[in-house]
Amino acid sequence: MGLLNLFPKAPGNLTRLPSGCFTVDRTGEVVASTLPQSFSAELVGEIATQVLATFRDAQAAHLPLTELVVRYASLKITARELRGGAIVFLTPQTLAHTQN
Amino acid sequence: MQPNPSDNPKILLVDDDQDLLDVYKQILAQMPSKPEVFTAANGARAVAMLEEQSFSMLICDLRMPKMDGLQVLSIVRRKHPQLRTVVLTSVIDEEFRSRAYSIGVDLFWFKPGTDREIHLFLECLESLLGREDQIGFRGVQNKSLVDIIQLECISQNSLVLRITNGPLVGKIWIQDGEVIDATAEDLSGEVAFKGILTWKTGSFESLPAEPEHPRNIQKSYNALLLETVQAIDESQWQPQATDAAPAPANAGALPLMLLSRFEGAEFALIVDSTPAGPFEARGLENPEALANWARQTMQRFTPLADALRAGNLEQIECLGPQRSAGLAALGANILCMGWRHDLTVDEINDRTRKALIQWAS
Numbered sequence: 001m002g003l004l005n006l007f008p009k010a011p012g013n014l015t016r017l018p019s020g021c022f023t024v025d026r027t028g029e030v031v032a033s034t035l036p037q038s039f040s041a042e043l044v045g046e047i048a049t050q051v052l053a054t055f056r057d058a059q060a061a062h063l064p065l066t067e068l069v070v071r072y073a074s075l076k077i078t079a080r081e082l083r084g085g086a087i088v089f090l091t092p093q094t095l096a097h098t099q100n
Numbered sequence: 101m102q103p104n105p106s107d108n109p110k111i112l113l114v115d116d117d118q119d120l121l122d123v124y125k126q127i128l129a130q131m132p133s134k135p136e137v138f139t140a141a142n143g144a145r146a147v148a149m150l151e152e153q154s155f156s157m158l159i160c161d162l163r164m165p166k167m168d169g170l171q172v173l174s175i176v177r178r179k180h181p182q183l184r185t186v187v188l189t190s191v192i193d194e195e196f197r198s199r200a201y202s203i204g205v206d207l208f209w210f211k212p213g214t215d216r217e218i219h220l221f222l223e224c225l226e227s228l229l230g231r232e233d234q235i236g237f238r239g240v241q242n243k244s245l246v247d248i249i250q251l252e253c254i255s256q257n258s259l260v261l262r263i264t265n266g267p268l269v270g271k272i273w274i275q276d277g278e279v280i281d282a283t284a285e286d287l288s289g290e291v292a293f294k295g296i297l298t299w300k301t302g303s304f305e306s307l308p309a310e311p312e313h314p315r316n317i318q319k320s321y322n323a324l325l326l327e328t329v330q331a332i333d334e335s336q337w338q339p340q341a342t343d344a345a346p347a348p349a350n351a352g353a354l355p356l357m358l359l360s361r362f363e364g365a366e367f368a369l370i371v372d373s374t375p376a377g378p379f380e381a382r383g384l385e386n387p388e389a390l391a392n393w394a395r396q397t398m399q400r401f402t403p404l405a406d407a408l409r410a411g412n413l414e415q416i417e418c419l420g421p422q423r424s425a426g427l428a429a430l431g432a433n434i435l436c437m438g439w440r441h442d443l444t445v446d447e448i449n450d451r452t453r454k455a456l457i458q459w460a461s
Contacts, residue, residue, distance in 0.1 A: 053400065
């Protein structure tokens with residue numbers, strides 16, 4: 001049955017979990033990033049949008065925030081408020097990486 | 101007599117290589133349970149097929165165009181948590197194996213290349229299919245936790261049952277056929293035992309007996325099980341009898357009061373996640389704005405999980421200069437706990453998780 005491995009597929013679009021950080025200003029524009037280029041800019045923008053909206057809406061709900069930690073099964077997003085903008089850290093949380 | 105094909109397990113196989121789909125379809129047909137094998141050539145098609153009909157197992161490649169296997173599995177684990185999921189891949193990379201298990205797959209297997217490997221793979225699949233049950237505990241088919249405890253007690257066994265239900269972990273000590281203690285995070289004794297027995301699904305493992313463990317439950321196992329099952333039945337019966345809207349109204353004032361008693365807790369808020377759904381709060385003067393914020397925040401970050409291929413959203417901690425908060429989802433409800441501002445993020449994480457367990461109990 002070695003036949004099954006005779007034609008291995010070419011490397012596809014399996015992306016690694018991002019590790020690094022980026023800074024976003026109050027308008028949602030990413031001003032600096034240490035994330036790998038392979039990580040989609042669209043996704044960075046999406047994270048930035050949701051983080052800024054969460055900070056903004058928390059303020060409106062009388063719960064001003066300075067830091068936000070979003071825990072997924074294999075990724076942690078830590079965002080710190082920066083005068084209307086934010087610095088956002090992405091940390092993989094798989095067995096191969098340190099927890100917390 | 102031929103078994104009715106509709107009784108056979110249904111397996112959905114996903115791979116973008118049609119030749120491999122054909123080969124694996126033939127291989128899977130050799131399994132003793134004679135599964136019906138369906139195929140999908142991409143992730144989107146697989147997700148759609150899972151919406152249309154129920155399957156016993158999903159076997160998914162990792163490397164696929166457009167929607168990769170991790171993305172498919174993230175969606176599937178969230179939408180169909182009871183479905184057995186298997187990764188079958190040629191990607192030899194510890195990170196992806198680790199991520200797949202973090203997402204919650206049951207089995208990660210490199211594509212077999214020899215008869216021996218195929219035989220082992222089929223044995224593993226057969227074993228996984230054998231454990232399939234919509235409600236019940238992995239390891240014992242079609243048995244509730246009450247059944248499992250009863251069996252152990254009747255057999256006069258001594259062991260420790262470790263039960264896992266998502267983020268919830270509990271332990272039940274059984275000594276010479278009697279339940280002597282239980283814990284579920286910070287709960288212990290009868291309260292913990294009753295809490296654990298409300299869990300409808302999960303997995304358990306039998307650990308060696310601990311004869312030196314102190315006895316904190318004095319009742320006989322029969323009385324204990326009877327009381328617990330009655331309490332569960334009553335709690336399930338009440339909402340139907342009153343035809344009341346579903347939770348969080350069923351959370352009631354008592355759980356909220358207990359939640360707000362956590363050390364460092366400033367408020368407790370339980371929110372129905374549906375738009376403009378009901379909520380209940382304790383310790384808040386104007387909870388509506390915060391309830392909306394909690395709902396929006398969970399709705400913002402839940403879909404991101406699929407795009408990031410990062411597994412389910414587990415918890416959110418928010419730190420503020422005046423007060424902090426922890427958010428977690430349980431079913432269709434959201435728990436939002438307010439915490440003193442001087443707690444660290446790890447303390448908020450830990451206490452919110454414990455509050456979630458208390459609430460679930």
